[in-house]
Every structure is written in structure tokens, then in C-alpha cells.
Amino acid sequence: MKFEAFRKSIRLSKEDISRSLLEENRDRIKIKKEKVAVRNLVKILDAALAISNAKGFASMSLRDLSSEAGLSMGALYSYISSKEELLDMIQQQGRTVVARIMSENLSGINEPAEKLQKAIQAHLYLSEVLQPWFYFSYMETKNLPREAHRKAIESELFTEGIFADIIEAGMAKGVFRQVDPRLSAALIKAMLQDWYLKRWKYERRKVTVEEYGEFLMDLVLSYILVSD
Amino acid sequence: MKFEAFRKSIRLSKEDISRSLLEENRDRIKIKKEKVAVRNLVKILDAALAISNAKGFASMSLRDLSSEAGLSMGALYSYISSKEELLDMIQQQGRTVVARIMSENLSGINEPAEKLQKAIQAHLYLSEVLQPWFYFSYMETKNLPREAHRKAIESELFTEGIFADIIEAGMAKGVFRQVDPRLSAALIKAMLQDWYLKRWKYERRKVTVEEYGEFLMDLVLSYILVSD
């Protein structure tokens, strides 16, 4: 599947994401009317990701955020109850989306090589759609409070586990070579991460996400497929 | 070569690093006696890396730093002239070491496969010796002031270029498959980075740096060597 087809198939608008985030935090957000709340949440999240990814979450003042989002300090605090909670919200929002999309894209596929390819592609394309979130999530993990930090690590290991499980299944079926599944999965993740962490590099070189995906797939399969 | 042999061969003590850093910044550091200056610079750099890597450079206050290093605020300012300059100093210190060690380890090797292996090993082992610096350097790049940021990117591309050049030479000699050298180099770097960025993961799984190196080498060579 091409990237554009993928992007359309998952139907992830900023409004949808903000709406589900609103529902999950109804108690903390003081705004009553959904339409108003969603509109401003989109602005707040966009601004927060843009500023944080440019200079780090810790260096983003709430005055920066309020002016970039077009809201006063007071209004801002009707949507978030603290700066730290904003961090939590952003992380939580992305994690659920990633888990959902990955499982949707992998269910029903049984052939290991095909499933591995699909998993790589889905993760890569999703990280392209949600690049600001992926970047943010990677860079700010260590600044999370204890419990949120634990969840972030759990989520990282969960994603890695998806790849490791596929590799193990392929080895059991005899279509993959005997390799270390955990280490292989870790390195696949590392290569997937480079796409959203070093995007400036690939943009400059005019490498498209499809080209990157094909290249990565070629490398992984040449390592893992049994050579006859 | 085993890791321990490598570590001994490069002879990189904290004192040596601080001493050369002192020499390059004689004008900015107010302390006259080398012995005193080196001793405290080691403490300052250790503390700065420890705190920064735990909660980010921006979130490290100079009061944190002064208490962790065992110096008063006033004394601290005899060694650095501003917080931003400390950031610069740390970056600069590591960059020169990396460039030197890489070139020392690669000079005189002509066989591409051997050279590629040596380059991967040297980079991996060096990142193990200087793990706090590598981690810091990766995470704080985007917070650097303009000029320092440019240098950091230049250095990243330089290292990538080392790998790309070796791959190109191997392709020209016919010992490597025809692949995209830049993309291959980028992905090798991405996998090297995972070692020092996700160290907690590998430590927990009791993966040694030697095992990681062998695994990575196997993956890269199985992709890049011509199959006969």
C-alpha cells in the first residue's frame, strides 16, 4: 500500500484525536461545549508540539504556549490543570492511537513475512502521519513523572514485542532464519525511529517515506529470510 | 578486538579529557593551577552529565549542579562563564575525541569489509566508553545555540560519511552489493545509536556490548556482502 492510501485509510483528523482526548479527560477540562473545547484543544496541542519539538518541553513557557495557541493564560488553564498534565495528555493521546492502528493493520494476517512487512510499513507510515507526536514522545519520555514514565516504557516494549512475536512465529514455521528475535526487533525499531527523529536529514535528501520503507524492508528481509 | 582491550588502547581518562578541555578554554576559566582546575572540572562535567541525562539540561538548575559537584555557586562561575557555555564545552569536548579515535582506528585499513567492521566496532565501543556524553549529545542537540547546533549536525553527517565512504569503496571493488550508500550508512548509525540511547533496555536483558556488536555486524554484512 502506498502512503497516501494508508493515510486516508486510517482517518485520523486532529479533531478526532482531540475529541477522544476530551472524552477521556472530561473531569479535568472545564469547558462544557464540545465544539468549543475540541477547536481549542487542537490549537493547544498543535502549538505545544510545535514549540516543544523546536526547543524542548521544559523550555516552553506557558506564555509561549498561550500566545502561539491564541489563548490567554486564564483560558489555557480551563483546558489543562498544569503543565505536567499537558505532558501526560499528549503522551496518552498518541499511545492509544498507535496501539489501535497497529492492531487494526495486523489482524488476520498469518504469513510471517507478509505480517512483518505490514508491521514495518504500518509503523513507519503512522510515524509519518503523527511525526510531531512521535518525535515529542521519544524526546520527552525521560521528563515524565514516575507513573507516566513507566507507561511510556511499557508501550515501547509492547511495540517491540509485536515485531519479536512475528519473528518468532516465522522461525517456528521455518520461513525465517534462526536469529535473536528480541535483538532483531530492537534494531528494526531503531531504524524505524530514525525516520521520525532525523526527518530533517531525509527531507533534505528528498528521500520519501515510501523509499525509506522499501529500503528498510529490503534490509530486514535479506537478513531474516532463509536463503535457499 | 574485545571491548576491554579497546577501552585500554584508547587511554581516555576523565582527567585527560578535562585537561585538554582546560587547555582549549584557558581564557574563559579563571582558575590558575592546573591540578585544581582539572580536579573540579571532572566533578563539574560528571555532575552536569548525570543531572542532564536524568532530567534534561534545561531542567538542571545551577544550584542542582553546584551541590552535586560539591562547589558553591561562586566557585562554579570560576569554571564556566554561563550555563550555555557549559553546554558548548561538553559538546566540543566529545566531538574532538570522537573524530580522533575514529580516524586512529581506521587509518591503514584498506579492505572494505574489514574497514566497515572496524568502523562499526570503534564507534560502538567508543559510545560505550563515553555513554553519558553520547546520550547527552544526542538529546540536547536541538537546544544548542545556532552556531553550536550547526557544528553538531556537521559532526553527525561527518560520522555518517565515514560509513558511506567505506560502503562506496566496497561497491567499487565489487565486494559489496550495489546499495544506496547514504541510506545504508544512515541506518547503520541508527542502530549504533540505539545502544547508547536505550541502554537501560540492553542492561536489563544482559546484552553485552560485544554481543550487540556481533549481532549488528552480522546483520549489516548479510545485507551488504555479495552472495556468491
Next chain:
DNA sequence: CATAAACGAACGGTCGTTCGGTTTTTTCCG
């Protein structure tokens, strides 16, 4: 006793957060 080094209180500024007041939108009754 002279010089080098270390000290820590003090300064102006910015931070996250609050809150009393104002504006905008919705509701409802004559």
C-alpha cells in the same frame, strides 16, 4: 602576608499558577 580559590546572600527577571472581573453565548419569558 600576598595571591588564589571558594563562598553564599542578594538582584532582577521569568516561571507556573490563580482569581476577580469582563466579554460572549445561550436560555428563557413577556
Next chain:
DNA sequence: CGGAAAAAACCGAACGACCGTTCGTTTATG
């Protein structure tokens, strides 16, 4: 339909805490 009352949303000055940095004083060294 119209406009006043009620509710919702927004505003920004003000607060105490903490930040990076300075500097007059004290302590250590040789």
C-alpha cells in the same frame, strides 16, 4: 421576536518561587 438574566468562556495583572548571574567577603595556600 427581543432583550434581560444566567451561564460559559475568556482575560491579564498579580503572587510567590525559583532561575541565572554577580560581587563583596572569607578561607586556604605557599
